[in-house]
Amino acid sequence: MPRLMIMLAGLACGAMLASSAQAQSTASLSGGPANFFERLFGGLASPTARQVVIWRGTQQPGTIVISTSQRRLYYVLGQGQAIQYGIGVGRPGFAWAGTKTVSMKREWPDWSPPAAMLRRRPELPRYMKGGVGNPLGARALYLGSSMYRIHGSNEPETIGYAVSSGCIRMTNADVVDLYNRTRVGTRVVVLR
Secondary structure (H helix, E strand, C coil): CHHHHHHHHHHHHHHHHHHHHHHHHHHHHHCCCCCHHHHHHCCCCCCCCCEEEECCCCCCCCCEEEECCCCEEEEEEECCEEEEEECEEECCCCCCCEEEEEEEEEECCCECCCHHHHHHCCCCCCCECCCCCCCCCCEEEEECCCCCEEECCCCHHHCCCEEECCCEECCHHHHHHHHHHCCCCCEEEEEC
């Protein structure tokens, strides 16, 4: 019996070390080291966790490709790789596709709902200063002259779902990472 318990403890430690290695690679993508508990227990498990993936597209490095059906955003690195992020997308009737460019970038952006949104939801504030409670989150990438943005969210539980009015939502940690990689003029390809 003691031998069995030692074997089970050894297997559990091996599993924790394996998840620790996975957490270490995820943390290196975020630019900072994982803390002890994240390394030990693998960090927050999420089906939309940011990761480097194989990229078979023909887009140039630095291009952002959004698949609304997959609810994933890809930042093309080149050499057959891209960073994949989980996103929230437009709900039915608000989905769109096309090619845009990043026309402006803002940290902790202010928010004024568009007139069409105010007609649908008149209870919304007319203006909201940037900050933690702001629906645009920590960063925003404005897409051309459209009303659409790639932005953070103060509702991370909506990532992976079709709930927005057409904007692309990311967790605040992911949008900060993307923001730091992106420049004004970046090409953004949105696919259904």
